[in-house]
Amino acid sequence: MRKVPNPVQRTHAAQPPLQAKAKPGPSRPPSHPWGHRIICIAYPGAMSLDITGPMQVFATANDLRRQQGMRPHYRLVFAGLQAGPVTLSCGLSIMASLGLAQLRASRLDRHSTVLIPGGDGVDAAQHDVPLRAWVQRMAPRVQRMGSICSGALILARAGLLDGLPATTHWCRLQELADLARDIRIDGDRLHTYDASDPRQAHVFTSAGVTSGIDLAISLVEADLGRAMALAVARHLVMFVRRPGGQAQFSAMLAAETRHTPRLAQLLDWIPGHLGSDLGVQRLAEQACLAPRTLARVFQKELDTTPAKYVERVRLEAATALLSQQQASVATVARLCGFGHPENLRRSFHKALGVSPQAFAQRFGTG
Missing domain, CATH: 1.10.10.60 (Homeodomain-like)
Structure with missing residues (x-):
């Protein structure tokens, strides 16, 4: 008769481990299914194609993975200097779900890529002190940080291109060269991303406008393989590589x-x-x-x-x-x-x- 309480006693003893499993620990993977964040920083006057072109490449890669029965790989995040609507150079407004203040180090890690677009608004953005400080602070924390078109001027102002090859829109090459401390200007390249070089795989630039799409295709190839990069290029009816x-x-x-x-x-x-x-x-x-x-x-x-x-x-x-x-x-x-x-x-x-x-x-x- 004294054995009856034993199951109750064992049930109570089993509760703490169950409670502990219910609480996600620091080593637990994130709850979202994506494996990599792509954060595009939008600012007033940025060029719409510098933002939507590359982001569509990553979105298409997600779509193709879904069609193949796989989970999407990329989580696309539009961030602004502040959260809210951002008016681009063509008059189109996009919604920045987060501001720089919300994009703390806890949200960025080695599974994140930050892209900075160009456009007419770069003339003001490159002198924005909070933006420059944020770029400098976050660059060592993320896996990759790159620019589209004249967004290279923002990276240069932050000192991230020192000692690296760099390119930008042809009409901004001289301006980028004037900022050079030790920047190796290469106006003939579509982008400077190189997966085989640790430094150029971490910080990189791209040339004018549609070159950001070429850059995004190269990033997809590095992340998901050439077959997926080719599939994305075919789906978008574009060149998979134009070096x-x-x-x-x-x-x-x-x-x-x-x-x-x-x-x-x-x-x-x-x-x-x-x-x-x-x-x-x-x-x-x-x-x-x-x-x-x-x-x-x-x-x-x-x-x-x-x-x-x-x-x-x-x-x-x-x-x-x-x-x-x-x-x-x-x-x-x-x-x-x-x-x-x-x-x-x-x-x-x-x-x-x-x-x-x-x-x-x-x-x-x-």
Whole structure:
């Protein structure tokens, strides 16, 4: 009969561990499902595309992960100098859910990336003392801190670019150089992020406007792998990589590989070798097919010849480089495999009805 109270006694004894488990300890992972915070700092007069472009890349990566049955990786946070609506240079207002005062160290850690946009408002923002102090204080705490376009001026004012390569919008390069203590200005790069270099993987910059999208794609590649970066680029119908001096890769052309299984590897290989010999014999060797067989497969699956397909990829790469206005026509002709500028000019006139120079003037981001 004395054994009856024992279960009650054991039940009471078991309660403290249950209570302890119910209280999240400091080592417990955060309750939200995201693995990495992307904090974009908005300020009055910032350029809308500097903010929405990169953030859409991360949002698309989340969407694609959901479609694959995985949890989203990124938590997107819009922060302002103060919480509330922020009017951008185009007149669009976005809502900053947090102000700098709320973005304390407890909210930022090694799983956070801070992005600072550019725009007309950077002239005032770079002299904002609280913003500069916040950037200096938080940079050592976060995994990454980068700038879009002229946002590089804010990082430079905070002393974070000393000893590092840096770029910005072409019209702000001289202003950035004037701030230099030991900044290595590189106006030909789309961005300076380099996952293989600890310093350039921690603090980095990007060139004008749409280069922030290129930067975001590179960050996705570093976080989630090349396959996801390529999937995001294809979904957004953009180039997955546009680094100066390297061949471009078109999402529109890459999408064709899904419908051409016999040519898939070859079509993925071509954009990275545009400056090389891409004659039928070389393509056939790469595809492990006889030249005549290769020609038949191209005609059947793509309704074109190997030579016309290569010219199409080269032309698309050239239009991308010229639209960025970061290389001369002669350099674009060499990088894209046209050799002489006259060959590039003939290709442009045949396909687009304009010269390379006229195309750059009409459609260049500058």
